[in-house]
Every structure is written in C-alpha cells, then in structure tokens.
Amino acid sequence: MKAKAARAAAAWRTYQDVTKPGTPGLMARIRAIPRLIGAVMRGEYGEMGxxxxxxxxxxVVYLISPIDLVPDFLVLIGVADDFGVFLWLMGSLLGESGRYLDHERKVVRGTLEG
Structure with a gap:
C-alpha cells in the first residue's frame, strides 16, 4: 500500500513539475527523450548513468512483455503492477528529460558565451 502511495505521489510531483510556469512542457520533454538517451550512451550527460x-x-520491456510478475488475469492486482511500473517510468523519463533540457540550455549558453 505504501508503494502505491509513493508512486502516486511521484506522479503528482512530475505533473506539477511539467505544468510549472517556466519549465519545459510535456511535449518538449517527450521530444528530448531520444536526445537524452543518445547523450547518456555517448557519455555526454553525466547526470544520469x-x-x-x-x-x-x-x-519498458516489462510493460510490453506478455510475461508479468503478477499475472493480468488477477484483474486488480495484475494491472496495478503494470500501472505502477508505468507511473515510475513516466515520472523518471519526464523528470530526467526536463533536467536534460536544462543541461542542453546551459551547454548552448556556454558555447555562445565562450
């Protein structure tokens, strides 16, 4: 029960962060995800390992895999684990992509100033 509440709270914080004035919006964050992944893989973004x-x-594999830790035929419990993973994944990706966009702005600003 505590884990569900923690995931819901994390999702709420992410929603508040995405909708806060002056921060990157939802679509900007989603579009930044492929660049974020590439930068992490190339070692250009050290904030995320x-x-x-x-x-x-x-x-992602867990969500799209037909094999679950808790089978989906146990309707409420089986769907809840998938939803929990989805909330964690979206919260993590949207939060990190927002931080990555800030990083990109700093790098561009540093390049223009230097």
Whole structure:
C-alpha cells in the first residue's frame, strides 16, 4: 500500500513539475527523450548513468512483455503492477528529460558565451 502511495505521489510531483510556469512542457520533454538517451550512451550527460537508463529500459520491456510478475488475469492486482511500473517510468523519463533540457540550455549558453 505504501508503494502505491509513493508512486502516486511521484506522479503528482512530475505533473506539477511539467505544468510549472517556466519549465519545459510535456511535449518538449517527450521530444528530448531520444536526445537524452543518445547523450547518456555517448557519455555526454553525466547526470544520469547508464545503469539507470538500463533500468528504465527494463521497465519498458516489462510493460510490453506478455510475461508479468503478477499475472493480468488477477484483474486488480495484475494491472496495478503494470500501472505502477508505468507511473515510475513516466515520472523518471519526464523528470530526467526536463533536467536534460536544462543541461542542453546551459551547454548552448556556454558555447555562445565562450
């Protein structure tokens, strides 16, 4: 029960962050995800390690895999684990992509000033 509340709270914080004035919006964050992944893989974005990226990849695989830890035929419980992984994954990706967009702005600003 505590894990569900923590995931819901994290999703709410992400929603508040995405809708806060002056921060990158939802679509900007979504469009930044492929650049974020590439930058992490090339070692150009040190704020996020490859291990965390791999964990997010496992989350995607878990969501699209027909094999679940908790079978979906246990309707409420089976869907809840998938939804929990989805909330964690979206919260993580949207939060990190927002930080990556800030990083990109700083790099561009530093390049223009230097």
């Amino acid at each position: 490859k291990g965390r990226l791999a964990l997010m990849g496992l989350g």
